[in-house]
Amino acid sequence: MPEPETGRRPPVSREPGKPSEEILTACVRAATAAPSIHNSQPWLFRIGDGTVDVLADPGRRLEAIDPSGREMLISIGAAVFNLRLALHAQGWTPETRLFPEAAEPDRVARVLAGSYAQPDESLVELAAALPHRHTNRLPFTSAMVPAPVLRALAAAAESEGAVFHVADTVARNAILDLVRTADERLRARGVRRAELAGRSRPAPRRRNALPPVAPGSWDALEVLPVRDFGLALPQLHRPAEPFPSSPTIAVLSTGTDGPGAWVRSGQALQRVLLTATTRGIATTPMSHPLEIPALREVVAGAESGRRPQVILRLGYAPPTPPTPRRPLPEVLLPAAP
Structure with a gap:
């Protein structure tokens, strides 16, 4: 299957100065390859003179699943990182300002193409991984993720704060118990189930519904709790396969909480995911407990009071296909007058 248009690496400009509108548009295309909660793609972009504004698209926030907008802003933060990365790969040093206009709270970030320099090869490698990063809900193998890879992922998160x-x-088993508890509680919420079905059910010209293969398999031994899209879509066929009983589980957290921290954690998450991709590591979010305030506090206690933002499963698995992306005309706003 060909890679989505969003995964194309932007053409490299060799001219110093401000990037052209064509280059910035290509960087926006790279930004849209970011992961988002249930593929909601809750972002908009506005290209200016050497700048790109990244805005929230409030109509795409999942109100029942994400009432605070935390996961929406994590998703947008991942898109901001992709935008920064695409500019880096072109040789510009991006300058990013979060929530630049108090009077315009939906404007989440402004990314400015700063000084021009030779692209850093490590960042070029991450940019090349953009079309290959996909959430993987298949069973992972029993192979352990090597310690050097885990250190590289920790360094990637640290570089983004x-x-x-x-x-x-012990902590892994406790987290998996919390995921099971959260899954049971969330299943019981009819309004949430209806919203999830709406995100998952294909519709004419919808470019952001989850494709039939995206939900992956369900655990035949019920060891590993995975998102049960089958409850939202009873007609969806999901094969039953055994999952390893001792997966590698990691928590991405920040020292503070609130909109700024959520956007920064999204940038850190995307840097971790792309670093994992370059090393052949598959990833799955398992953040069900973080959607329930009381359970999120339990995870926070285990994280020495840090604010947990994402729980990830990591390991080795066959590749999965990309999920569809909204066309650029749908996410690009006209330039400000």
């Missing part, structure tokens, strides 16, 4: 903590055996 977040903490990536790999759970030990």
